[in-house]
Amino acid sequence: xxxxxxxxxxxxxxxxxxxxxxxxxxxxxxxxxxxxxxxxxxxxxxxxxxxxxxxxxxxxxxxxxxxxxxxxxxxxxxxxxxxxxxxxxxxxxxxxxxxxxxxxxxxxxxxxxxxxxxxxxxxxxxxxxxxxxxxxxxxxxxxxxxxxxxxxxxxxxxxxxxxxxxxxxxxxxxxxxxxxxxxxxxxxxxxxxxxxxxxxxx
Amino acid sequence: xxxxxxxxxxxxxxxxxxxxxxxxxxxxxxxxxxxxxxxxxxxxxxxxxxxxxxxxxxxxxxxxxxxxxxxxxxxxxxxxxxxxxxxxxxxxxxxxxxxxxxxxxxxxxxxxxxxxxxxxxxxxx
Numbered sequence: 103x104x105x106x107x108x109x110x111x112x113x114x115x116x117x118x119x120x121x122x123x124x125x126x127x128x129x130x131x132x133x134x135x136x137x138x139x140x141x142x143x144x145x146x147x148x149x150x151x152x153x154x155x156x157x158x159x160x161x162x163x164x165x166x167x168x169x170x171x172x173x174x175x176x177x178x179x180x181x182x183x184x185x186x187x188x189x190x191x192x193x194x195x196x197x198x199x200x201x202x203x204x205x206x207x208x209x210x211x212x213x214x215x216x217x218x219x220x221x222x223x224x225x226x227x228x229x230x231x232x233x234x235x236x237x238x239x240x241x242x243x244x245x246x247x248x249x250x251x252x253x254x255x256x257x258x259x260x261x262x263x264x265x266x267x268x269x270x271x272x273x274x275x276x277x278x279x280x281x282x283x284x285x286x287x288x289x290x291x292x293x294x295x296x297x298x299x300x301x302x303x304x
Numbered sequence: 305x306x307x308x309x310x311x312x313x314x315x316x317x318x319x320x321x322x323x324x325x326x327x328x329x330x331x332x333x334x335x336x337x338x339x340x341x342x343x344x345x346x347x348x349x350x351x352x353x354x355x356x357x358x359x360x361x362x363x364x365x366x367x368x369x370x371x372x373x374x375x376x377x378x379x380x381x382x383x384x385x386x387x388x389x390x391x392x393x394x395x396x397x398x399x400x401x402x403x404x405x406x407x408x409x410x411x412x413x414x415x416x417x418x419x420x421x422x423x424x425x426x427x428x429x
Binding site for chain 2: 120121122123124125126127145147151152153154155156180182184185186187188191192193194196210211213214216286289290293294296297300301
């Protein structure tokens with residue numbers, strides 16, 4: 103890894119320092135089709151991008167792949183967006199792959215994340231359990247955001263909290279993943295929650 | 305695996321590719337690129353020496369990274385899998401054609417000051 107202070111030819115030539123920003127990330131997790139990419143797109147300054155990780159690399163130890171290396175391989179898609187905070191700092195929002203069989207990829211996504219959103223859908227509450235468990239175990243600050251699709255407003259936040267068995271210390275918010283202001287509010291809650299947690303630990 | 309009836313993948317698993325062809329069969333980045341993560345920022349240096357030995361994909365990365373971009377963004381714009389992009393980037397880092405945010409800043413350490421900046425930034429969008 104080469105740092106900005108490198109004395110490689112060209113670095114900072116003519117006394118000009120080339121700025122390389124640092125980055126932070128927030129992970130948006132939840133079941134398949136719950137609206138993760140929609141949420142990322144609602145707040146991202148770019149149309150969500152899709153990148154692919156190769157299953158053979160990420161899941162090397164998975165038995166099923168024995169014998170297929172060097173032939174063809176399959177990929178797992180990750181959707182992500184970007185918010186430039188300032189010239190020195192960029193926030194990335196990563197949607198986790200929704201299919202259960204790609205859980206192993208979540209670890210790389212979670213490392214270094216400042217926080218996470220677990221997006222749930224009232225029609226399929228159980229799809230959020232795995233994600234809640236994942237972030238609880240790793241001590242990553244997260245909020246539960248209930249994506250209120252049309253016709254699914256019939257529950258209160260408290261009812262949702264009971265149904266999801268989420269501790270009182272975890273913020274739970276209702277949102278509309280298509281709405282920019284609503285998604286902004288969710289991100290603000292995640293960051294505030296991370297700050298509170300840091301404050302408690304200090 | 306020549307019998308097409310016992311393929312283990314399906315449509316949901318994504319498209320089938322031969323990605324390593326782009327990097328001469330290499331499946332691991334050079335040491336210069338082994339710390340690259342999804343969000344490591346990459347920026348091209350202004351003066352690129354001898355482009356003769358570089359592949360089209362290398363040159364494309366140099367062009368893309370005139371403004372700093374993350375590894376994930378480079379992969380998305382190049383339509384190439386992440387691991388392939390990490391291999392290509394490791395070539396460029398070793399040659400000194402691009403610089404990255406150093407290990408200490410690849411993932412900014414989380415502190416109150418940083419979180420406050422992120423909070424202000426998100427509120428401002």
